Amino acid sequence: MGGRRPFPTISFKSKTALDDLTDERIQSVLMRSVVVHVLKFGTEETEPAFVRSVPIHDLNTAALDLAEPIQVEIEHYADEVISKVPELDLWASEPTESEALLSIKKAISDLWEELRDEPESKLGALPRMWKRILGKKVRTRVPA
Amino acid sequence: MSLLNFSKQELTRALIEKLNLSFRTGKERNAWFELDGRKILRVTMPKGRGPLTPGTARAIRNQVKLSTEEYADLIKCGLLGKDYEAIIREKMQRGPL
Numbered sequence: 001m002g003g004r005r006p007f008p009t010i011s012f013k014s015k016t017a018l019d020d021l022t023d024e025r026i027q028s029v030l031m032r033s034v035v036v037h038v039l040k041f042g043t044e045e046t047e048p049a050f051v052r053s054v055p056i057h058d059l060n061t062a063a064l065d066l067a068e069p070i071q072v073e074i075e076h077y078a079d080e081v082i083s084k085v086p087e088l089d090l091w092a093s094e095p096t097e098s099e100a101l102l103s104i105k106k107a108i109s110d111l112w113e114e115l116r117d118e119p120e121s122k123l124g125a126l127p128r129m130w131k132r133i134l135g136k137k138v139r140t141r142v143p144a
Numbered sequence: 145m146s147l148l149n150f151s152k153q154e155l156t157r158a159l160i161e162k163l164n165l166s167f168r169t170g171k172e173r174n175a176w177f178e179l180d181g182r183k184i185l186r187v188t189m190p191k192g193r194g195p196l197t198p199g200t201a202r203a204i205r206n207q208v209k210l211s212t213e214e215y216a217d218l219i220k221c222g223l224l225g226k227d228y229e230a231i232i233r234e235k236m237q238r239g240p241l
Binding site: 046093 | 197198206
C-alpha cells in the first residue's frame with residue numbers, strides 16, 4: 001500500500017481563558033495594569049505592602065492597665081513594620097510585628113505618663129484630646 | 145521630591161533646629177513642639193542612622209502635619225522655622241489643631 005497518510009489534524013476540545021478575551025477586555029486589562037503601575041511608582045511615598053488592624057488589651061507595664069482595648073494599625077513595609085494609633089498620633093517602627101506591638105504599647109504608656117499631670121491650660125487642642133482619650137482607656141493597675 | 149531621599153540624621157537635625165523641639169531628657173526620642181507656652185504637637189524621632197524608611201517617613205510627616213512638599217522643604221532648608229510656625233498657626237485657626 002503506497003497511499004499517502006492523511007494530514008494530521010489537531011482538535012482543541014477545551015477552550016482556554018484566552019479564547020474568551022475580547023479586544024475591549026484586553027484593552028481594559030492593559031489599562032488597569034498601567035494605572036496600577038503609575039500609582040505604585042508615581043506616588044511620592046512607597047505604600048505599605050500589607051495593612052491590618054489589631055486591638056491591644058494590655059500595656060505590658062506593671063503600673064498601667066487598659067480599661068478598654070486600643071485599636072492599633074499595623075503596616076508592613078519591605079524593611080520595617082510600623083504600628084500606629086492614629087487617634088493619638090503615635091507610631092513605632094520595628095523589624096517584626098510583635099516588636100512593633102510592644103513598642104507601641106510603650107509609646108502609649110509614655111504619652112499617658114507625660115500628659116497625666118499636665119494642666120489642660122498648657123496643652124493645645126490635640127494633646128488635650130489625647131489626654132481625654134487616654135483618661136478613659138488607661139487605668140492604674142491595682143496590685144494583686 | 146521623594147521623602148526617601150533624606151537620611152534619618154538630616155530629618156532629625158531639621159526637626160530639632162527648625163521646630164525648636166523640647167525634649168524632657170537627653171535620651172528621650174519624643175519631643176514637643178510648643179507655641180505660646182502650650183504643647184501643640186508631639187514628634188517621635190527615628191531610631192538609628194542611615195536612610196529614611198518609607199513607613200518612618202510617612203509617620204513623622206503625619207506627626208508634624210505637613211504636606212509631602214512642605215516636609216521635603218523643611219528638611220532641604222527651604223522651609224524655615226517661622227514658616228513652619230505660620231503653617232501650624234493657620235491650622236490652629238482653621239480648627240484641625
